Amino acid sequence: MDPSIVREIHQIVPENRVFLDLQERYSYSYDASFGEYLPDIVIQPQSALEISKLVKLANQHRIPVYPRGSATSLSGGSLPVHGGMVLDMSQLKQKCIIDRENLLAIVSPGVTTAEIHRKAEEAGLFYPPDPSSSHISTIGGNLLENSSGPKGLKYGTTKEYVIGLEVVTPTGEIVRTGGKTVKNVTGYDLTRLIVGSEGTLAIVTEAILRLIPKPPARKTMYATFAEFVTSGVAITNILSQGILPAAMEMLDQQCIRAVENFKPIGLPTDAEAMVIIEVDGHPLAVDEEIERCAQVCKEAGATSVHIARDEQERDKIWQARKNVSPALAQVGPTKISEDATVPRNQIPAMMNRLREIREKYQLNLFVFGHAGDGNLHPTIITDKQNKEEMKRVEDAVSEIFEAAISLGGTLSGEHGIGIMKSPYMEMELGEEGLRLMKLIKDAWDPNHILNPGKIFPQPGQTKVVLTDE
């Protein structure tokens, strides 16, 4: 980077929070996807004012700016694809204030989601969005990806819990949106526009989150099925009986086997599917609802049903789900996690399509996910050094997206578009839908300096390219 620009940066942020060495920059060149791009400079701002000044400077010199939380994005969200400036948000003041009277949390973006869960629970309250990465991912990353997880079925996504933001705009202005009231219809809802914008419209420096009372009781069970399609019937029947579980998670046979190879907990490896169900609420309702869920699973043809008798057994059931990611990481060096999402009643059809894709391309394709809301995680385990296999992976990934959209679904339920899915945006949104989104980006970020290279397909880009060739 031009030394005169570096001198200007040092006038905003002291040298001990500015990194130019290759080794230091290298550790900011990747995230939990598998792209690798080296930034020109890494800066750890500590206030909205510092960020504002840096963004104004970036506009002046047309330097790309990449906000970064914990870099657990699976879609390449924070990767500095055009070099430039990475803003590591971890050094912003760690604020997490619980306002019990208003049922709110006021947080800075670098706080982990698990910390918000912990602080809310200490106050007898509950912050429902719970990505599996919550112990490491930041609330800033969650806000910008509109993350969710198993509890999305009953409680919705991050978006439903954000009522106010403080942000630095792409031109460097510090702006507040929304506020502390749950109801607010003053003008356009900029808060919701920013949430889920993947760091392309604003840099979040503070958020006001809505909390709810903590459900007093919960019960958990699992059921296994000899045929995948019957697990789908059980899920649909539970929901159509008026029960809304807090979570309904699914593992396919490949995942069950991988989990048993990784850390055996006695799951039946001949089952085609396993469904984990959790209900929460009033203790009496919870007891009745879990019994009904078990009954519905049996009637649908479950080969085994088990209701956890205590917290220890509950933890063991959830362990099966939590072990999926580490178990798959043992299978091969490169993990490509998709989150194609379909309407709930299309899950069996999507599973059939995924099975065909696995056979056609002869790949290690595993499927697990949030069955209650149709948010599946088809995950391919491969080796990015194997160019021939990566070509097959590219084709398989394209077919997965096509399958989800043709079944009335979407490219991404929670991981975002980033660089991994941008070539397919037009397939889902249509030409006009994509044009409207670009108009918003152009209006907010006239110099295209904030997280450039994300969401929108690059000219001529029609397909995800996973290899260097």
Ligand SMILES: Cc1cc2nc3c(=O)[nH]c(=O)nc-3n(C[C@H](O)[C@H](O)[C@H](O)COP(=O)(O)OP(=O)(O)OC[C@H]3O[C@@H](n4cnc5c(N)ncnc54)[C@H](O)[C@@H]3O)c2cc1C
């Ligand atoms: C093992 C594992 C499990 C996961 N499970 C889930 C899951 O269950 N559900 C789910 O939804 N996701 C999941 N993810 C994906 C990931 O954890 C989420 O997308 C998470 O919200 C990213 O948070 P982060 O702090 O790591 O953000 P980063 O990856 O650093 O950034 C994500 C995006 O947010 C932007 N950004 C970050 N902070 C700011 C800010 N303050 N202002 C503006 N832009 C900002 C970045 O530019 C980037 O575009 C998982 C990932 C892993 C590795």
